[in-house]
Amino acid sequence: xxxxxxxxxxxxxxxxxxxxxxxxxxxxxxxxxxxxxxxxxxxxxxxxxxxxxxxxxxxxxxxxxxxxxxxxxxxxxxxxxxxxxxxxxxxxxxxxxxxxxxxxxxxxxxxxxxxxxxxxxxxxxxxxxxxxxxxxxxxxxxxxxxxxxxxxxxxxxxxxxxxxxxxxxxxxxxxxxxxxxxxxxxxxxxxxxxxxxxxxxxxxxxxxxxxxxxxx
Numbered sequence: 096x097x098x099x100x101x102x103x104x105x106x107x108x109x110x111x112x113x114x115x116x117x118x119x120x121x122x123x124x125x126x127x128x129x130x131x132x133x134x135x136x137x138x139x140x141x142x143x144x145x146x147x148x149x150x151x152x153x154x155x156x157x158x159x160x161x162x163x164x165x166x167x168x169x170x171x172x173x174x175x176x177x178x179x180x181x182x183x184x185x186x187x188x189x190x191x192x193x194x195x196x197x198x199x200x201x202x203x204x205x206x207x208x209x210x211x212x213x214x215x216x217x218x219x220x221x222x223x224x225x226x227x228x229x230x231x232x233x234x235x236x237x238x239x240x241x242x243x244x245x246x247x248x249x250x251x252x253x254x255x256x257x258x259x260x261x262x263x264x265x266x267x268x269x270x271x272x273x274x275x276x277x278x279x280x281x282x283x284x285x286x287x288x289x290x291x292x293x294x295x296x297x298x299x300x301x302x303x304x305x306x307x308x309x310x311x
Contacts, residue, residue, distance in 0.1 A: 099198045101183070101225040103211045104235035105281045106250050110208040111135075112144040113235065114181050117206055126176040129165060131155040133185040142181050155186060162193035165201070175203065183209035184219035191224035198230075213264050214252035214279070216287070239281045242293035247281035254278075256294030258287075 104110055118128055130152040135141045143149040155161060169175055178197055180186070186194075194205045207229070211222045218226075226232055239247040251258045252266065254277055266277055280292050291299075 097198045097202045097204050098230040099195050099205045099225075099228060100207065101222075101229040101232045102206065102208045102235055103222065103225075103232060104237075105239045105247050106210060106279055107145070107239040107247070107281050108235045109144075109237040110210075110235060111142060111181055112146055112148065114142060114179050114206065114208045115144055115148050115150060118142075118150065118179055121177060127174040128177045128179055129153065129168065129175045130179045130181070131161060132181040134182055142179075152181070155180070155190065157187065159190070160193060161186075161190050162196045162200075165197060169201075177203055178205045180205065180207040181209075183207040183225060184211070184213075184222045185209075186221040188220050188224040191221055191228060195228045210250060212250065214250050215260055215264075216249060217264075219264070241281060241283040241286055242296060243283060243286060245283040245285070248284050249282050249287040251280045251282050251287055251290075251292060252277065253280055253292055253294070256292060258282075258290040258292050258295075260290070 102110060102113060118130065121128055130142055130150065132140070132142045132152040133155045135143055135152070140152055140154045141149055142152040153164070165175060165178065178194070180194065183191070194207060197203055198205050207225055209222055209225070210219065211226075212218055241247045252262070253259065282292070286292075
């Protein structure tokens with residue numbers, strides 16, 4: 096039976112790599128997939144992995160009818176056997192409904208990949224709707240690591256190396272941006288609560304210890 100599957104995890108846990116692997120495996124068997132993405136780090140209409148792999152995709156712009164787009168492609172002779180959606184957290188809830196309709200009405204598997212929560216630990220609307228509708232929710236087994244070595248569970252937005260907790264929910268960045276730019280870092284819950292990024296931890300480690308002073 097066709098399924099809507101949501102593969103979720105933090106940043107840097109291999110979501111896009113798995114999406115590309117699924118595309119490779121199925122295309123190698125003669126199947127034809129349609130790939131949607133939104134705001135990929137490699138630019139518009141691209142699905143890319145931090146390992147350096149990249150392929151063309153359809154940019155799922157705000158307001159775009161994903162179901163209607165697919166039906167149009169198939170009406171004009173396009174062959175589509177499955178659908179892959181990367182950066183699914185950025186989609187609107189009604190676009191997630193359209194993905195469910197692709198599964199139910201067109202009998203196609205849809206594999207969606209995305210981050211569950213934002214830098215404020217709040218659910219992305221697209222991810223929330225996927226959790227509500229998906230036939231399966233799979234947590235990726237490749238665990239990203241906090242700078243302290245613990246399992247990373249939260250995404251942090253940084254500016255100048257320091258964590259910020261206010262601002263627009265969607266600001267495109269990457270874990271490999273320079274410290275002066277808007278970037279992202281994965282942290283364990285403890286260090287996310289303390290707002291202690293790797294840059295802050297290094298600064299603390301380099302600061303001279305303050306010892307108690309006693310007088311005789």
